[in-house]
Amino acid sequence: MAVATISKRIVLHFPRRMVDRPIVSTLVREYNLDFNILKASVTPDEEGLLVMELTGRRDDYDRGILYLTEAGVHIQDLSQDVTRNEDRCTSCGACVTICPAGAFTLDMRTRKVSFDNEKCIACELCIKACPPRAMELHF
Ligand code: SF4
Numbered sequence: 001m002a003v004a005t006i007s008k009r010i011v012l013h014f015p016r017r018m019v020d021r022p023i024v025s026t027l028v029r030e031y032n033l034d035f036n037i038l039k040a041s042v043t044p045d046e047e048g049l050l051v052m053e054l055t056g057r058r059d060d061y062d063r064g065i066l067y068l069t070e071a072g073v074h075i076q077d078l079s080q081d082v083t084r085n086e087d088r089c090t091s092c093g094a095c096v097t098i099c100p101a102g103a104f105t106l107d108m109r110t111r112k113v114s115f116d117n118e119k120c121i122a123c124e125l126c127i128k129a130c131p132p133r134a135m136e137l138h139f
């Protein structure tokens, strides 16, 4: 009988004290999981963020997720993408300090706010914070 495998995109939020721990290699070694890191960053308050695709047998996957949770890692499913409606953005700057992944940049010279989707981890914080509702969530 074929063994069921699953593959999921998830975001790992590490507490500051765990930033240096080799949790990804443990997932491979102890739980037979494959991973593909899509994005990695450390927020200004030094929380670690890792967006990855995790693949393996269903039971290994569940055990690996349990290991992460017990180690203090907060796990968020990532089945969505965030984009910006450029016509709506007024460059008000409300999103710049809110974003934990540093996806927004204010150009001091032009006063324009740029958005880098590659850095976004789809936490959704900017969706409600954006006054003209320029940030959009897609599933
Ligand atoms: S909060 Fe919205 S309108 Fe303001 S800069 Fe960010 S994306 Fe643009």
Ligand code: SF4
Pocket (backbone or CB within 6 Å): 082, 098, 099, 100, 101, 102, 103, 104, 119, 120, 121, 122, 123, 124, 125, 126, 127, 135
């Ligand atoms: S959803 Fe918004 S606030 Fe969250 S990481 Fe993406 S751009 Fe930043």
